[in-house]
Amino acid sequence: MEQNVRLKFQEHFSEEGFVYASPGRINLIGEHTDYNGGFVFPGAVDKGIIAEIKPNGLEKVRVFSIDLNEYAEFGLEEQDIPTQNWARYIFGVCREIIKRGKAPRCFDAAFAGDVPLGAGMSSSAALESTFAFALNDIFNLGIDKFELAKIGQATEHNYVGVNCGIMDQFASVFGRAGSLIRLDCRSLEYEYFPFNPIGYKLVLIDSVVKHELASSAYNKRRHSCETAVAAISKTHPEVKFLRDATMPMLKEVKDLISAEDYMRAEYVIEEIQRVLDVCEALKVGDYATVGQKMYETHYGMSKLYEVSCEELDFLNDIAKKNGVTGSRVMGGGFGGCTINLVKEELYGSFVADAVSSFTAKFGKQPKVYDVVISDGSRRIS
Ligand code: GLA
Numbered sequence: 169m170e171q172n173v174r175l176k177f178q179e180h181f182s183e184e185g186f187v188y189a190s191p192g193r194i195n196l197i198g199e200h201t202d203y204n205g206g207f208v209f210p211g212a213v214d215k216g217i218i219a220e221i222k223p224n225g226l227e228k229v230r231v232f233s234i235d236l237n238e239y240a241e242f243g244l245e246e247q248d249i250p251t252q253n254w255a256r257y258i259f260g261v262c263r264e265i266i267k268r269g270k271a272p273r274c275f276d277a278a279f280a281g282d283v284p285l286g287a288g289m290s291s292s293a294a295l296e297s298t299f300a301f302a303l304n305d306i307f308n309l310g311i312d313k314f315e316l317a318k319i320g321q322a323t324e325h326n327y328v329g330v331n332c333g334i335m336d337q338f339a340s341v342f343g344r345a346g347s348l349i350r351l352d353c354r355s356l357e358y359e360y361f362p363f364n365p366i367g368y369k370l371v372l373i374d375s376v377v378k379h380e381l382a383s384s385a386y387n388k389r390r391h392s393c394e395t396a397v398a399a400i401s402k403t404h405p406e407v408k409f410l411r412d413a414t415m416p417m418l419k420e421v422k423d424l425i426s427a428e429d430y431m432r433a434e435y436v437i438e439e440i441q442r443v444l445d446v447c448e449a450l451k452v453g454d455y456a457t458v459g460q461k462m463y464e465t466h467y468g469m470s471k472l473y474e475v476s477c478e479e480l481d482f483l484n485d486i487a488k489k490n491g492v493t494g495s496r497v498m499g500g501g502f503g504g505c506t507i508n509l510v511k512e513e514l515y516g517s518f519v520a521d522a523v524s525s526f527t528a529k530f531g532k533q534p535k536v537y538d539v540v541i542s543d544g545s546r547r548i549s
Contacts, residue, residue, distance in 0.1 A: 197462060372539060397410055399425050
């Protein structure tokens, strides 16, 4: 991929620039907890975006998307927003940097990626982080890594329309080979956990389902959580996020909020605790507990948060049937992958059964990705 990016950059701009990369991510546990001030437990993967970039001294940015074979040009003023969706991510990153009082200049860029789109592995965060990291480096803007992640998140909010939390951009920027990172999304404290479960593998099975309305459904989930917090904080003003709430507090407002909002909040409060439980279990090598919590998450995401779908529930059942230690829908949901913690000796039979049973039932083949936990945003050359 890197060679191809260099070739295309040279072809388009007849020059050589600097090459940067940022990855997609997995998340072992802690879903829809980030925007609730809770914990997440992601890691960066070996799939991502690679971009070659060079300042061009012009009044416009010129970018070539190699995968789409599309070209975009735009200025850096708010009204210069490009029409192509993919270019809006890059434009948004530039604008968010400018809003923070920094002055990136215009540049040429060519980029390509290998994070499967719509698989819940955060291809968009990989794109945002690549450009935020690169522009900060090239133009010496002095922005710290957390702010780079926030620039990506704000791009989603203001230029894409997804009110996402910080997890994806954080994992993409902060990833470290071989480690998962537990992030407290309220205090922004984080801790690296070396993750090398001897005798186990982590594998993603991609349902290849992409939900058209995923972003509005996502924003709706977030709204439910905020409604629950508003109700609880009337009698418990210290509650600013669901992270600060307990199940007894939620029960107090059961009749004041809709049954749907109640279920959403219940899932989140339980999920935040599960992340802590998994971290404790990992410290003592108790993979059975890790796996059990993953299944509990799947149940919650399917029945309470309602972000699973028939295909993902089916993959979860197949995992159970094959003795997989832990399995659940990963990421925002509404399609995408399950993440599976499976004993090495069961890996082959599980994957074979998942692929053949899924294909027989849904008439399309799921994709399989082995998880390789890798480094975050970096300059390659
Ligand atoms: C998406 C969002 C994240 C997070 C997950 C669910 O990936 O971008 O901020 O909320 O969904 O955990």
